[in-house]
Amino acid sequence: MKSYTGLLIAVVTIIGASFLAPMINPYILGRIIYIGIMISLAVSLNLINGFTGQFSLGHAGFMAVGAYTSAVVTTYLSTHGLEMSGMTGTISFFVALVCGGLLAAVAGLGVGIPSLRLRGDYLAIVTLGFNEIIRVIIQNVDFKIHGTDYIGGARGFSVLPMTTFIWVFLVAAVVVFCVENLVNSTYGRGFLAVRDDEIAAEAMGVDTTKFKVRAFVVGAFFAGVGGGLFAHSNYNITPLDFTFLQSIDIVVIVILGGMGSTVGVILAAIVLTTLSELLRSVPEYRMIIYSLLLIMLMISRPQGLLGPSTLGKLFKFWRKPVVASTD
Amino acid sequence: MTFPLDSILRFRTLAVCSIVACSAAFFVSCKTSGGPAGSEIIVGEYASLTGGTATFGQSVHNGDVLAVDEINASGGVLGKKINLVTEDDQSKTEEAVASVQKLVNSDKAIALLGEVASSRSMAGAPIAQQAHVPMITPASTNEDVTKKGDYIFRICFIDPFQGKTMAHFALGSLGKKRAAVLTDVKQDYSVGLDEAFKHTFSTAGGTIVSEQSYSTGDKDFHAPLTSIRAANPDVIFVPGYYTEVSLIVRQARELGIECPILGGDGWDSPELTKGEEQQFNNTFFSNHYATEDPDSTVQNFVKKYQDKYHAVPDAMAALGYDAARILADAIKRAGSTDSSALRKAIAETKDFPGVTGHITIDENRNASKPLTIIKIVDGKFHFAQRIGPNGEALTPLK
Numbered sequence: 182m183k184s185y186t187g188l189l190i191a192v193v194t195i196i197g198a199s200f201l202a203p204m205i206n207p208y209i210l211g212r213i214i215y216i217g218i219m220i221s222l223a224v225s226l227n228l229i230n231g232f233t234g235q236f237s238l239g240h241a242g243f244m245a246v247g248a249y250t251s252a253v254v255t256t257y258l259s260t261h262g263l264e265m266s267g268m269t270g271t272i273s274f275f276v277a278l279v280c281g282g283l284l285a286a287v288a289g290l291g292v293g294i295p296s297l298r299l300r301g302d303y304l305a306i307v308t309l310g311f312n313e314i315i316r317v318i319i320q321n322v323d324f325k326i327h328g329t330d331y332i333g334g335a336r337g338f339s340v341l342p343m344t345t346f347i348w349v350f351l352v353a354a355v356v357v358f359c360v361e362n363l364v365n366s367t368y369g370r371g372f373l374a375v376r377d378d379e380i381a382a383e384a385m386g387v388d389t390t391k392f393k394v395r396a397f398v399v400g401a402f403f404a405g406v407g408g409g410l411f412a413h414s415n416y417n418i419t420p421l422d423f424t425f426l427q428s429i430d431i432v433v434i435v436i437l438g439g440m441g442s443t444v445g446v447i448l449a450a451i452v453l454t455t456l457s458e459l460l461r462s463v464p465e466y467r468m469i470i471y472s473l474l475l476i477m478l479m480i481s482r483p484q485g486l487l488g489p490s491t492l493g494k495l496f497k498f499w500r501k502p503v504v505a506s507t508d
Numbered sequence: 509m510t511f512p513l514d515s516i517l518r519f520r521t522l523a524v525c526s527i528v529a530c531s532a533a534f535f536v537s538c539k540t541s542g543g544p545a546g547s548e549i550i551v552g553e554y555a556s557l558t559g560g561t562a563t564f565g566q567s568v569h570n571g572d573v574l575a576v577d578e579i580n581a582s583g584g585v586l587g588k589k590i591n592l593v594t595e596d597d598q599s600k601t602e603e604a605v606a607s608v609q610k611l612v613n614s615d616k617a618i619a620l621l622g623e624v625a626s627s628r629s630m631a632g633a634p635i636a637q638q639a640h641v642p643m644i645t646p647a648s649t650n651e652d653v654t655k656k657g658d659y660i661f662r663i664c665f666i667d668p669f670q671g672k673t674m675a676h677f678a679l680g681s682l683g684k685k686r687a688a689v690l691t692d693v694k695q696d697y698s699v700g701l702d703e704a705f706k707h708t709f710s711t712a713g714g715t716i717v718s719e720q721s722y723s724t725g726d727k728d729f730h731a732p733l734t735s736i737r738a739a740n741p742d743v744i745f746v747p748g749y750y751t752e753v754s755l756i757v758r759q760a761r762e763l764g765i766e767c768p769i770l771g772g773d774g775w776d777s778p779e780l781t782k783g784e785e786q787q788f789n790n791t792f793f794s795n796h797y798a799t800e801d802p803d804s805t806v807q808n809f810v811k812k813y814q815d816k817y818h819a820v821p822d823a824m825a826a827l828g829y830d831a832a833r834i835l836a837d838a839i840k841r842a843g844s845t846d847s848s849a850l851r852k853a854i855a856e857t858k859d860f861p862g863v864t865g866h867i868t869i870d871e872n873r874n875a876s877k878p879l880t881i882i883k884i885v886d887g888k889f890h891f892a893q894r895i896g897p898n899g900e901a902l903t904p905l906k
Contacts, residue, residue, distance in 0.1 A: 208609040215602065321694070336650060336696055337601070337627035342634065415601055417631040421560070422601050461610070464557050464596030 191354040198274065199347040208318035211414070212458055217349035219450040221356045223434040224443055225403030230432065231303050231441035232364045233396035234447050235378030236301060239292060240431045241307030242315040246288045247281030247405025248412035249319060252340045253331050254280050255413065260329065265341055272344050278352070278409040285405025286398045293397030297390045300379075312425045337419040344414035348474070350411060356403045361443055363399065369493040372396055376441075434452050437478055439485020511894045542688035547690070548591040549584075549845055551576070551835065552617030552641075554607040554632060556624065560597025564624040564824045567648050569594060570622055570817055571828025575836070578812070585839045592832075593617060601631045608632035612639045618845040619787040621831050624824060626650030633660045640847045642854055644835055649697075650754070654873040656856050659847075661854050661873045662666045663831050667697055669897075670794045671704030671747065673879045677792070678743045679714050681881075682768060688718040688741035690732055690756065692748040695724060701747035701772050709745075709901075717741045722752065729756050733763050754781070761787040764814030768792060776823065776882075776889075785887025794822035797864045798880045798891035823864070830862035865894065878902055 202210055222240060229237045254277035259265045263273060292311050296304050324332045334336055363369045371392045374382035374489045381388050434453055438446030456474060460467040478486075531687045533539055553572055561743065576592045584590060593615045595607035604623060612635060620636050620643040623629045629648040636643040637657030645653060647660045654660050666833030678684045687709050692698035706716050718739035720732035733756070736744060746756055753775055766895055776791040799810050799820055809829060813821040813884050821829075839845060842853035857869040865878035876897040882905070883892035892900040 206613050208606070208613040211606060215606070268823065319623060334696070337630055339630055411602070414632045415605055417601060417627055419601060421627075421629040422600075458606070461607075463593065464594070467596065468598075485628045486538075496653070 186271070188354060188358045191358075192351065193218050195347060195350040195354060198350070199345070202346040203399040209347055212454065214344060214346055214349050214414055216454045217346075217353050218344075218407055218414065219431070219434060219454055220353045220447050221349075221407040222404055222431050223409065223438065223446045223450050224353070224356050224360050225400045225407065226431050227435050227441065227443065227446050228360050228364070228372070228403075229396045229400040230435050231439075232369075232376060233372045234440075235296060236305045237308040237397070237400070238305050238425055238432065239312040240297035240400075241423040241427035242292075242308075242312035243285040243288055243404035243423060244408030244411060245312075245315050245319060245420070246285040246401075247278075248418055248423070249281075249338070249409030250284045250405070251333060251409030252338055252418065253324070255341055255343060256331060257326060259341060263342065270343065274413070278406050281409035282402040282405040285408065286402040288405075289397040289401025290394065291392035292401075294339060294407075296393055296397060309425050312423070313430055314419045315434055316423050318363045318492045319423075322410070333419075335419060335421075337417045339417050340412045340415060341476075342413060342416055344410045349414075352406055357407075357443060357447070359399070359403070366467070370505075373441075417442060420441065433497075437475070437482075437486060439487050442485055444473070445448070445485045445487035452486070463466035468494055516546075527615060545607070548585070548589045549579045549834075549839065550591050550593055550615055550617045552608075552611030552615055552620045552622075553592055553594045553627075554597050554604055554611065554620065554622040556599040556628070557594070557596040559597075561625055564647070567824035568622075568828035568831075570813070571646075571821070571825040571830075572814060572832045574816060574825075575829045575832035579836045581597055585836050586843070586845070590836065597623065597628060599625070599628075601628055603630040604631045605635065608635045612636060612641050613635060617849070619835055619839075619850060620839075621646065621828070621835065623648065626653055629653045629660075631865040632659065635648075636660065637832060640849065640851075642762050642835075642838075642851045643832045644854065646831040647824055651874075655668045658855075658873065659851055662871060663869075663875045663877075664796060664827055664864070665877060665879060666874055667700035668704035670879065671701035671706075671745075672708045673895050673899060674701075674745060674747075674770050674772070674794055675705045675708035675712065675714070677794075677881055677893070677895055678709065678745070678768075678770060679712050681893060681895075681901055681905045682743060682792075682901065684743035684768070685714050686717045686739075686741045687714055687745055688715065688720070688736040688739055688776055689745045690729075690736065690748075691719070691721045692724055692752065693721045695749065697772075698747045698749075700765055702745070704843065705745050705747065712899075722748075722756075723751065723838060724749070726752060727755060729759050730763065733760050733765065735897050736760075737763055737765050742825075746770070747772045747774065750777040750780040754779065757791060758784060766790070773823070781884060781887040791884045792892060793882050793884075794879050795882050797826045798882055798889070800891040801880060801894070802891075803894075805861055806863050818883070818896045826863040828873065830860075830864050831865065832864065834860055834867065868897075 224241045229235050255273060258273045263269055292308055295307055299307055319320045320335055322332055352497060364372055374387050374391045374394045379389050434449045435446055438449030457471055460470050555569045556562055561813060576590050582588045595603040595611060597607045620641055625646045626648040627644045630653055633656035637659050639658055642659045647664045648662060649664055649667050651666050689702055691702040692893050710716055718736045720735055724730060746753055753771055757769055771793040773795050776795055781788045838853035842849040855869055860867045868876045871874045878894050878896045880894055881892040882889045893905045896902050
């Protein structure tokens with residue numbers, strides 16, 4: 182029950198902080214929102230890559246599904262006379278995000294099933310391919326409702342700016358809560374078992390197939406929701422926003438944060454976004470310095486910023502430890 | 509697997525947290541110490557200096573810098589120097605959003621220049637509009653960009669305009685009456701040019717004898733070209749991108765189609781005529797400007813650009829140069845950097861003598877300007893003619 186207290190504290194803090202949001206410089210607020218979105222995306226990818234040990238490079242594909250689905254929903258509702266502010270706006274946005282998440286989860290199921298047969302590099306290639314397929318479909322599909330083009334192909338799709346501080350961090354809190362509680366539950370030990378030793382897990386009666394698919398479905402759902410938040414903070418989305426490079430950005434956060442460490446991943450999302458922003462003043466060297474820093478961080482902290490710790494272990498002094506891995 | 513000791517863990521956490529805190533502090537402090545207000549005028553620029561469209565972004569940036577240096581060397585505007593703050597958006601939409609938010613909110617730019625790509629202009633435009641900061645895009649041709657609000661302007665022509673002007677060129681300068689069109693149905697750009705061309709050509713006295721289409725990525729065009737040949741046109745309009753156009757023109761010539769072939773700025777690439785250059789004789793396309801244009805403004809610009817960057821300026825550089833100069837001109841006319849006065853001054857821009865022609869901003873905040881026709885001779889692009897915004901020939905056909 183302690184974790185519910187944690188969620189409650191987080192929600193109250195976020196609601197409290199949201200009152201301060203209008204006082205922050207909109208540029209910095211925009212970056213904080215971006216960090217929040219990256220936290221949701223990275224923590225959900227961590228379920229697939231970190232906890233279940235399935236190397237996925239397709240997170241931007243799930244993001245794209247969620248982004249376009251939720252953007253179509255909000256655009257459709259607003260062009261059909263629904264007020265996109267106040268209560269109706271909140272409900273519509275919630276519905277849009279859930280739709281985006283669900284469709285992304287369906288996509289996750291689609292990728293999860295072939296992933297039963299593939300491991301390691303092969304799985305990475307399949308998910309990368311999936312990412313590109315989604316992107317190319319969006320680029321070429323003609324999706325028209327009553328003659329209005331919704332997707333816009335390569336030209337981009339104008340999205341209402343609806344993502345706010347409170348939305349982003351409430352979603353992030355829910356993602357962290359769900360992922361942490363899932364992997365720390367008795368049931369969730371299965372994810373770790375699949376990662377640590379698939380054959381041993383199978384021998385012990387863990388249905389490894391089901392666990393892998395579940396990891397993909399849950400991870401994809403939250404990636405879809407994150408994609409929805411991303412789209413509604415970006416004013417305009419194009420298929421080029423969801424290339425495998427975007428997936429790699431998220432994978433980098435997960436690896437730097439430490440595979441299977443939620444707190445580490447959150448920290449990495451903050452550190453990397455801030456770093457990239459600090460280097461803005463030197464555009465010519467920005468990516469060079471950024472990459473060098475990444476290399477240095479990986480050399481000095483190969484196990485991730487915090488190592489293989491989880492939220493539970495970080496706060497061990499007031500929470501009963503859970504034994505995490507078989508080794 | 510064993511876990512690190514708690515003490516180490518806590519120490520590490522502390523260390524990481526302090527790094528984050530330090531960087532956050534640095535972050536905030538360097539943002540609040542923006543340029544001194546009053547001594548200079550801050551103009552923001554967001555461009556894709558790196559990433560997928562880096563070549564366009566760098567050209568525009570070079571043009572902007574050249575214009576600003578020139579203005580500052582001649583005393584600046586309103587007695588102040590222009591400080592051009594440039595943000596690289598890495599050809600990413602989310603970086604464009606961050607760049608514009610920074611320029612508008614932290615750097616307190618009085619106006620924005622950018623972006624080349626319509627998708628990124630459309631991401632930045634709502635922020636500029638909301639903050640009432642005028643924005644001039646040098647090269648976003650999508651019609652929707654300037655529909656984002658009354659603070660958003662453009663100085664390049666929009667897609668349908670090229671189609672319209674090419675129709676006038678075919679009828680007036682070339683004296684052709686029977687046109688065939690070959691459109692890339694996958695590209696909005698191509699469809700937009702095609703529709704404008706057909707409409708103008710048929711209402712101005714010509715006949716469209718054949719309408720054929722293809723899709724991006726096609727390699728064989730014999731089927732549509734054979735149908736076109738059967739209709740016996742005296743001019744063909746192919747508003748596609750150079751990758752397909754280069755094959756289309758070759759295959760048309762192989763089929764014995766000798767009439768002039770016309771196109772839009774999607775043709776503008778040195779790759780177009782590689783290989784068999786002779787086959788491109790008797791083809792024309794529209795572009796923003798030509799380095800060979802005898803106009804003195806153009807020649808001065810080409811010379812200054814070559815002195816500074818040791819490269820031939822492309823259309824993007826010329827547009828960037830014009831955008832920055834139009835902005836400076838508007839600041840002078842407004843007599844202040846007040847946003848609504850500046851907006852009004854930009855909107856009232858009339859017959860500004862730019863490198864890409866005399867530019868007038870119309871009521872939709874788009875540019876009404878002439879267009880340059882390029883003629884291809886033995887694989888080389890030559891200046892052929894300048895056509896005015898209403899289809900009138902401004903120079904004789906070369």
